Amino acid sequence: MGELFTYYDDATGERTGLTAAExxxxxxxxxxxxxxxxxxxxxxxxxxxxxxxxxxxxxxxxxxxxxxxxxxxxxxxxxxxxxxxxxxxxxxxxxxxxxxxxxxxxxxxxxxxxxxxxxxxxxxxxxxxxxxxxxxxxxxxxxxxxxxxxxxxxxxxxATFGEYEAVAGGVAEMYGIGPGDRVLLDAAGSEQPLMWLVAPLSVGASVVLCANLDRTRLDERVAAEGVTRVLGAP
Missing domain, CATH: 3.40.50.980 (Rossmann fold)
Incomplete structure (x- = not known):
């Protein structure tokens, strides 16, 4: 089973990957x-x-x-x-x-x-x-x-979570996120859970959340994680 939520901290070297069940x-x-x-x-x-x-x-x-x-x-x-x-x-x-x-x-x-x-x-x-x-x-x-x-x-x-989720669906559509996408987000530019949690999960995408992102390793990470969308990281 693939990971639904993957977390990196490039300042500490941490990588934590969680399946949907985990x-x-x-x-x-x-x-x-x-x-x-x-x-x-x-x-x-x-x-x-x-x-x-x-x-x-x-x-x-x-x-x-x-x-x-x-x-x-x-x-x-x-x-x-x-x-x-x-x-x-x-x-x-x-x-x-x-x-x-x-x-x-x-x-x-x-x-x-x-x-x-x-x-x-x-x-x-x-x-x-x-x-x-x-x-x-x-x-x-x-x-x-x-x-x-x-x-x-x-x-x-x-706001109710239902309203929040409806907004999240619109955000996902705006960024072209769809089912099966693997979305990499820079934590420094994605504070609200609408972006780094609810929007991707609401449409069946998975998340690669990167804290203290080392941009020199971005291409390597995109390839290693099978990322299909990158948000908040030039």
Missing amino acids: LGGWSAATAALLTEGCGLEKGSRVAVLLPPHWQAAAVLLGAWSAGVEVSYRGWATAGLSPAGEALDATFVERRRIGNWLDEVPAGRHQFVLGLAPAGAPTPDVPEDYRDYPAEVRPYLGAAPPASPVGAEDLAVSD
């Missing part, structure tokens, strides 16, 4: 963590402060399938949560916590991600946070939600 497993585990582990229900509010990454994909897909409302910010936090508004859970990249430039919102359940290769545990977990890789692993192998909510019920910020 990405689905991480997503189902995240949904179980939220519903069984945290007791969240449809309409609960979750904030995701993660850069484009395969673990961010698992968190987003899992949260949507759990029926919670998702607010996403890859690099900026402004406007993520109105003042005084309670969040039920947050997923935050480790390097953002304690950074005076970032105002990280609080949640009843707070998860930190070091975004280490192979989903390794996060070192130096801050106080009042739980390590997402460690917390989600007991749920790996969990079945998807028994009664998945419809797309019209899933909220992404102020």
Whole structure:
């Protein structure tokens, strides 16, 4: 079975490839963590402060399938949560916590991600946070939600996932992405999951997401990965 989602970080040399079943497993585990582990229900509010990454994909897909409302910010936090508004859970990249430039919102359940290769545990977990890789692993192998909510019920910020997916289909068409395509994206130019996750997957394409892209290796990677479309990388 081919990989549905492939992640590169050229600064560290990481390459992580996930089949549809593997990405689905991480997503189902995240949904179980939220519903069984945290007791969240449809309409609960979750904030995701993660850069484009395969673990961010698992968190987003899992949260949507759990029926919670998702607010996403890859690099900026402004406007993520109105003042005084309670969040039920947050997923935050480790390097953002304690950074005076970032105002990280609080949640009843707070998860930190070091975004280490192979989903390794996060070192130096801050106080009042739980390590997402460690917390989600007991749920790996969990079945998807028994009664998945419809797309019209899933909220992404102020739009339903159904509306988000409809927009994604239009974006995919605009960039000529179709079923069976393998799409390489530069993470630096594709912050929103509409581009690096939902648009390709919504039309049956697979993703090669590259962080810290070394453009001198682009042609080599396109050939090695069987890429048919390149976005955000000249």
